[in-house]
């Protein structure tokens with residue numbers, strides 16, 4: 001089904017010197033990774049993610065939280081980038097060819113944008129494939145498999161945890177600063193596959209709007225941004241983004 005792409009959006013993208021995009025779990029939905037607020041599948045359906053992804057939950061039951069993330073890591077390990085991820089990486093390459101800059105800001109922790117080839121990538125909420133110590137904060141690449149769950153930090157003996165941002169935790173400051181700078185400097189901002197419910201990421205498209213950028217949303221459903229965006233492209237990222245990149249390649 002050909003998707004109606006507004007001519008004015010194509011003009012704005014062709015003229016843009018700087019484009020920024022914010023992605024959420026929706027861009028990985030077509031890779032088989034459940035979105036954050038859709039019904040949890042399988043074993044974990046009885047848990048609310050908000051009740052697991054917090055420092056308090058980890059301190060209360062570190063084994064449960066470690067095992068939930070081990071389940072997500074295994075699930076994500078089987079996932080592959082979908083046409084939406086690949087289109088964003090292709091878009092970055094095409095802009096670079098004409099000296100324009102594309103900054104991809106993601107809330108996702110699944111690593112699929114990097115796998116798809118995106119280079120200028122800001123991981124606002126960390127990355128599931130990285131592990132660090134809950135107690136001393138040092139990253140851990142390997143650890144003793146001695147049956148401890150969660151495993152122990154090789155540096156201090158503390159409990160290891162996924163290197164992802166939990167609720168009530170601060171985002172990595174350098175990533176957050178870079179994301180706001182990209183949103184404030186861009187000519188066009190794409191918001192793809194995010195419900196726009198979690199701050200500070202949800203403020204990025206509004207920051208771009210405030211600075212006079214053209215803002216386009218890609219989402220099959222309405223979000224708090226929809227009423228404010230310059231353009232709303234209703235559809236799955238795996239179809240809309242390739243169609244957008246293809247339309248841009250036709251002069």
Ligand code: OAD
Nearest residue numbers: 024025026029035036037107193194195198219221236237
């Ligand atoms: P959500 O699960 O809140 O929202 C997913 C969005 O993707 C929804 O708006 C869906 O309509 C949309 N969607 C579903 N399928 C899609 C598709 N094929 N193409 C495009 N969009 C699609 O996930 P996020 O908005 O990413 O943070 O959630 C933001 C943050 O909340 C997460 O990063 C996580 C969570 O708490 C932390 O864990 C800190």
